[in-house]
Amino acid sequence: MIAVFSVHGFYDDMVRLVVDMQMAEISSNSSTIATVLPAVAQTRVLGHGKAILAYSMRQGFSNVVMVGSGLLDLYGKCGCVSYAKTVFDLLGVKNEVSWSAMIGACVVCDNMTEAIELFYRMLIEDEWNPSPVTLGCALGACTKLNDLRNGIRIHSLGIKSGYLSDIVVSNTALSMYAKCGVINDAVKFFQVMDPKDRV
Secondary structure, eight states: OHHHHHHTTOHHHHHHHHHHHHHTTOOOOHHHHHHHHHHHHHHTOHHHHHHHHHHHHHHTOTTSHHHHHHHHHHHHHTTOHHHHHHHHHHOSSOOHHHHHHHHHHHHHTTOHHHHHHHHHHHHHHTOOOOOHHHHHHHHHHHHHHTOHHHHHHHHHHHHHTTOTTOHHHHHHHHHHHHHTTOHHHHHHHHHHOSSOOOO
16 A cells, blocks of 8 residues: 555655554564655655654664665755765665665765765776666766766766667766867767657
């Protein structure tokens, strides 16, 4: 029922159901918490996020990657990068989703330099092949910083990883080249982009 409420956007009903479960002394498991977090992130109610973090820590769920990634996303959307960092540091095992969520939280909270540093740290520490979403976040940070050098590096990594035709990576790279003032390269890149969309 919690998943149904979450998927259909009945966030208040979902939170009430979780609270009712707690009142009835029915413990939520990590899957329930992972289901609730995206909905709470959509509402951007920080108090609920803090309560879920406290509960997760008491239950030993805070180091579960699904729960941790959901908390990272929630704190990023709420503009609380310091809470996101705490959760990220608690994660015993980090995966592509948790790295992406932390990088995304930095971008949302306007910590662009830290987002780029985390991106490179991810490549070094965990040797992940970044997803298009992660590449898009890192390229977005480069765009906001007008950091052409890192933007070219990250875009090259995207091409080497086989994401030349990924629309997220392509659109973000195109924006980065244009905003960094490299208009000729932006035009050339646009001409070879396949597929193109309205963005």
